[in-house]
């Protein structure tokens with residue numbers, strides 16, 4: 001056996017876990033059915049939101065806060081920026097209860113946060129329409145995680161630490177005996193063996209772990225890249241924050257790649273049984289995006305250059321992650337169902353997985369993420 005740990009899935013979670021393991025001296029192999037990163041996977045996008053605002057959920061807020069120094073450490077190691085802290089503006093457009101709760105949670109945890117009237121929002125960001133919201137909550141430590149860049153860096157780190165990457169390997173069967181996973185079989189009939197296994201297979205988790213009956217659902221999530229039709233400089237991260245309208249279920253980014261900004265739908269989209277490839281966007285979201293901008297930043301509403309993308313959210317029925325040992329198995333762990341939050345927490349999740357595999361007490365109480373809270377439906 002030439003590897004200590006096999007990680008199935010080369011998205012942000014698998015790559016971060018494998019890098020953390022490699023840094024501890026484990027000989028790691030990361031495999032992915034397509035490539036690392038995989039354009040069909042959920043992590044293959046330039047930027048994802050990093051936020052500390054999670055309503056009244058102080059546990060998740062604290063996890064996000066604890067992830068910031070880990071991102072900064074990775075930045076020092078690789079000499080690249082992975083977390084741009086240009087701030088997140090949460091706009092309260094309904095009853096504002098979620099935003100009010102977020103404001104209280106951050107204040108209670110002594111994290112930096114401001115409550116702004118809609119007039120103050122419009123004064124600070126001249127392009128935003130006055131009265132676009134009831135009020136807003138701004139936290140300067142939020143911003144954007146550079147997901148794809150981080151996967152590429154972790155991959156280089158893994159290779160530098162004697163690890164290996166195996167793109168184009170699709171696992172179709174998990175073999176186990178006496179409470180241990182003994183091998184993985186790929187679609188070409190080859191067997192792969194290690195002492196430990198980590199499954200970070202995103203939207204394919206139900207399929208990969210069919211024998212365990214992990215009840216995750218996957219939903220199609222639309223997003224649209226658009227070029228501001230004018231005044232591009234105003235929408236750069238130095239002048240424009242990441243924004244979120246919880247009532248409308250959308251969030252957006254400043255101009256961050258090749259002159260394009262992004263707007264995405266983060267409420268649960270249409271559910272599919274398995275990822276439908278190719279991932280073709282639905283034009284309806286373009287109309288929704290224009291409407292959001294008409295009410296929010298009218299200057300952006302008549303955008304012409306655009307590109308749609310679709311990825312999948314993977315969720316549990318209660319919305320919490322899965323970060324646990326596989327049921328009845330000593331040497332395999334699952335990290336999945338990160339819905340709209342994998343990249344945000346990736347360094348912390350990677351650190352936790354490396355502690356679990358190394359037989360150490362994890363840095364975080366994982367009670368909320370245990371598999372046994374769910375009703376499993378193993379394949380008959």
Ligand SMILES: Cc1cc2nc3c(=O)[nH]c(=O)nc-3n(C[C@H](O)[C@H](O)[C@H](O)COP(=O)(O)OP(=O)(O)OC[C@H]3O[C@@H](n4cnc5c(N)ncnc54)[C@H](O)[C@@H]3O)c2cc1C
Pocket residue numbers: 008009010011012013014031032033034035037038040041042043044047048049050169170171172200201202203204205208221222223264310311312313335336337338339340341342343344345
């Ligand atoms: C539109 C959209 C917007 C989002 N916005 C945010 C955001 O703003 N902030 C945030 O933090 N998160 C956000 N998320 C969530 C985030 O992208 C995901 O939580 C995260 O990318 C999940 O990472 P992962 O590594 O678990 O899965 P993936 O990145 O999908 O990686 C799983 C990998 O496993 C591989 N795999 C699967 N089955 C097999 C097999 N049988 N054999 C070998 N390999 C296999 C796949 O090919 C894939 O590459 C968003 C998600 C979407 C869809």
